[in-house]
Amino acid sequence: MRWQVMTGRLAASVMSLILALAGLFASQAASAEDVLRVGMIPDAGATQVSVEQKAPLQAYLEKALGRKVKLIIPTNYNATVEGLDNGSLDIAYLGGLTYVKAHARAQVIPLVQRKTDREFHALFITQPDSGINTLADLKGKRFAFGDINSTSGHLMPYRALIKAGVDPDKDLKFRYTGSHPATIKAVAAGVVDAGACDETVYHAMINAHKVDPNKVKVFYTTPAFVDYVWVARKGLPASTREAVIEAFLSLKAHKDEKILTILRGKSFVRANDQEYDAIRSTAKKLGLF
Amino acid sequence: MSDWSNAWSTLVSFFPPDLSLTYLWALRGPVLESLGMTVGAMVLAYVLSLPIGLYLGMRGPGSRPILWLLTSLRAIPDLTLAIFCVIAFGIGPGAGLLALAIFYAAALGKVLADLFQTAARGPMAALRATGASRAQVALYGLLPLKLSDVITYGSYEFECAVRSSVIVGAVGGGGLGAELVGSLNAFDFQRSATIVLILVLMVALIDFAAFHFRRRPRWVAILIPFGAYALYALWPHNITLVHAAHTIAGMFPPTLPAKAWATLPTLLLETVEMAVFGTLLAVALAIPLGMLAARNLTPFWLAIPVRRALEVLRAIPEVVWGLILVAIAGIGPVAGIWALGLHSAGCLGRLFAESFENVPVAPVNAIASTGASRLSIATYATFPLAIGPLAIHGLFRLEWNMRQATVVGMIGAGGIGQALYEAQQLFFYPRMMAYLIITWLVVLLVDALSQHTRRRLDGAHLAIEERVH
Numbered sequence: 001m002r003w004q005v006m007t008g009r010l011a012a013s014v015m016s017l018i019l020a021l022a023g024l025f026a027s028q029a030a031s032a033e034d035v036l037r038v039g040m041i042p043d044a045g046a047t048q049v050s051v052e053q054k055a056p057l058q059a060y061l062e063k064a065l066g067r068k069v070k071l072i073i074p075t076n077y078n079a080t081v082e083g084l085d086n087g088s089l090d091i092a093y094l095g096g097l098t099y100v101k102a103h104a105r106a107q108v109i110p111l112v113q114r115k116t117d118r119e120f121h122a123l124f125i126t127q128p129d130s131g132i133n134t135l136a137d138l139k140g141k142r143f144a145f146g147d148i149n150s151t152s153g154h155l156m157p158y159r160a161l162i163k164a165g166v167d168p169d170k171d172l173k174f175r176y177t178g179s180h181p182a183t184i185k186a187v188a189a190g191v192v193d194a195g196a197c198d199e200t201v202y203h204a205m206i207n208a209h210k211v212d213p214n215k216v217k218v219f220y221t222t223p224a225f226v227d228y229v230w231v232a233r234k235g236l237p238a239s240t241r242e243a244v245i246e247a248f249l250s251l252k253a254h255k256d257e258k259i260l261t262i263l264r265g266k267s268f269v270r271a272n273d274q275e276y277d278a279i280r281s282t283a284k285k286l287g288l289f
Numbered sequence: 290m291s292d293w294s295n296a297w298s299t300l301v302s303f304f305p306p307d308l309s310l311t312y313l314w315a316l317r318g319p320v321l322e323s324l325g326m327t328v329g330a331m332v333l334a335y336v337l338s339l340p341i342g343l344y345l346g347m348r349g350p351g352s353r354p355i356l357w358l359l360t361s362l363r364a365i366p367d368l369t370l371a372i373f374c375v376i377a378f379g380i381g382p383g384a385g386l387l388a389l390a391i392f393y394a395a396a397l398g399k400v401l402a403d404l405f406q407t408a409a410r411g412p413m414a415a416l417r418a419t420g421a422s423r424a425q426v427a428l429y430g431l432l433p434l435k436l437s438d439v440i441t442y443g444s445y446e447f448e449c450a451v452r453s454s455v456i457v458g459a460v461g462g463g464g465l466g467a468e469l470v471g472s473l474n475a476f477d478f479q480r481s482a483t484i485v486l487i488l489v490l491m492v493a494l495i496d497f498a499a500f501h502f503r504r505r506p507r508w509v510a511i512l513i514p515f516g517a518y519a520l521y522a523l524w525p526h527n528i529t530l531v532h533a534a535h536t537i538a539g540m541f542p543p544t545l546p547a548k549a550w551a552t553l554p555t556l557l558l559e560t561v562e563m564a565v566f567g568t569l570l571a572v573a574l575a576i577p578l579g580m581l582a583a584r585n586l587t588p589f590w591l592a593i594p595v596r597r598a599l600e601v602l603r604a605i606p607e608v609v610w611g612l613i614l615v616a617i618a619g620i621g622p623v624a625g626i627w628a629l630g631l632h633s634a635g636c637l638g639r640l641f642a643e644s645f646e647n648v649p650v651a652p653v654n655a656i657a658s659t660g661a662s663r664l665s666i667a668t669y670a671t672f673p674l675a676i677g678p679l680a681i682h683g684l685f686r687l688e689w690n691m692r693q694a695t696v697v698g699m700i701g702a703g704g705i706g707q708a709l710y711e712a713q714q715l716f717f718y719p720r721m722m723a724y725l726i727i728t729w730l731v732v733l734l735v736d737a738l739s740q741h742t743r744r745r746l747d748g749a750h751l752a753i754e755e756r757v758h
Binding site for chain 2: 052072073074075076077078079080081082083085086087088089101105147148149175176177178179181182185186189191288
């Protein structure tokens with residue numbers, strides 16, 4: 001009987017130790033009121049663990065704004081918008097379609113965007129030997145979209161397919177991978193025959209050798225559209241908004257290379273709501289808004 | 290063919306798990322978040338459900354509608370509740386904690402009410418005759434009568450909650466689940482394997498603790514300070530009830546466009562198929578595994594490792610199997626069937642093993658005395674004798690899997706669950722609400738049918754096993 005008492009005590013003490021630690025770490029995360037909470041796009045590897053890779057961006061913002069900054073990577077685009085709406089995020093990085101929805105739902109305010117976001121493209125990719133060379137070749141194939149709310153991973157590729165006479169709902173076996181890197185990796189691994197993704201993510205992954213360039217090729221590029229934008233939640237003070245805008249506008253090539261690589265851009269410009277009218281009407285037409 | 294070779298090469302890429310110290314250390318936050326969520330939510334759930342259970346046990350006025358409310362809440366899967374809480378209270382462990390607290394308060398409230406209502410009336414009538422108030426009867430009569438059952442059921446729910454804490458993370462509820470989704474999306478499968486290993490260890494740890502709580506109920510008290518602390522630390526810091534109410538009001542009235550009505554039968558059929566084939570797969574796996582795990586059929590050196598393997602299958606919830614299988618086999622009902630099948634095989638394997646062990650000894654001995662081999666005894670005596678309980682366990686599982694088929698649908702296995710999730714993701718909340726109500730009605734219907742069957746089969750003694758999801 002005695003060993004049972006012993007193991008019982010052991011179990012209890014192990015439990016209490018773990019629980020004590022739980023509280024400790026959790027309270028660290030929850031405290032501090034003046035933290036600016038920044039929502040990132042659900043990237044591949046969108047884990048709190050991988051937030052560490054984005055530490056230079058966090059450090060830059062903290063220095064520029066003079067306050068603590070917490071980077072949060074939600075599991076999907078919807079959660080980011082709801083986070084802005086209920087105040088658990090202060091600023092966030094959104095794709096075009098997500099922005100349109102967030103603006104309608106939560107009255108978010110556009111701040112800045114990369115120059116390239118004004119003329120963005122989505123890429124259709126496949127394996128080099130798949131025999132797929134045009135959008136029409138996709139009929140009957142396994143296809144990957146990114147997040148259902150992604151502009152370059154769903155909305156614009158969807159539109160391009162419809163225009164090419166391919167109805168995704170009838171002609172494709174498609175899935176949502178949840179993010180651009182996941183789509184690219186799924187194509188490279190042959191889990192799907194083809195996929196659509198964001199051009200900057202694609203080139204960044206090729207350049208960083210995160211995907212084997214011999215396993216993927218681009219076979220179609222969409223016409224240009226407006227995509228990503230940094231936004232603030234409705235109630236964020238104007239002074240904070242201006243400080244964030246200033247911080248992004250003063251990013252300079254060469255000087256801030258590390259941060260610009262994380263943001264996959266060269267320079268930032270102010271953003272406004274009218275730019276997104278085309279996305280709004282496309283989304284309405286396709287039943288996604 | 291290429292599908293299978295792809296699936297195989299993906300499966301291989303999970304090994305070996307990333308056990309580097311830097312990664313394990315980096316996971317401390319998510320692990321503690323998940324554990325904190327579990328303990329905090331369960332303490333809250335116990336505190337809420339005990340008075341409710343006692344009140345219903347005393348059959349206080351308005352018991353019926355309260356019971357009905359609990360049953361309806363319980364029919365909403367934990368994953369769906371988590372989606373709601375993320376919408377209403379923001380991303381992070383706070384939303385996960387609230388979702389778990391609501392789900393388990395309803396589940397426990399219902400279980401406790403059922404328990405208290407079956408208490409012997411005699412002692413309570415005696416107490417009442419002394420002039421004791423209703424509250425006194427509840428505290429000094431009803432509660433002590435059923436205390437050991439309360440502890441037993443409570444600890445079973447605790448084990449379920451630790452698995453749920455990972456599930457809610459998958460939709461923005463923080464903790465280990467969020468990390469798992471992230472690593473799977475990144476095709477970082479060696480890290481996914483690490484997370485799954487940690488989950489299995491966590492379940493084993495809670496299992497171990499729960500086992501001792503059942504023997505020494507007083508130890509449960511140590512959970513209270515830690516639960517309270519976790520509640521304090523993880524509580525969503527900006528609960529705005531106005532915002533939550535506004536958002537939920539925006540989901541009404543539930544509406545489905547004509548196109549969605551047209552596809553509804555197909556979606557429902559797909560979900561039912563997933564549940565049926567998932568259960569069949571589980572039964573097919575659990576019969577041989579259960580035999581190999583039964584102490585009276587198999588030598589211990591084989592039975593013990595098989596039992597451990599069953600525990601691992603069971604420790605990984607359907608949703609986690611689903612996330613892994615969707616990554617391996619691609620999206621679709623096949624992934625859902627395997628997800629339900631593998632987890633259920635773990636549960637059924639254990640129950641089947643017990644059924645085989647519990648067969649009457651005499652007929653088995655009779656066959657054995659003819660000099661029959663172990664295999665012949667199993668085939669001609671043990672198996673036919675156990676077939677009744679096996680069928681009942683299988684039916685319970687089918688009922689449970691009906692619910693879970695919707696949930697695995699949400700993570701990409703198709704059916705009505707996927708439609709619900711896509712509507713939610715696209716912010717078509719009235720449409721999401723419509724799907725939610727439809728699935729909820731289907732679950733309630735299946736529950737009612739099963740309860741009816743259970744009464745006829747007189748499966749009262751199986752009630753406790755049903756709780757062991």
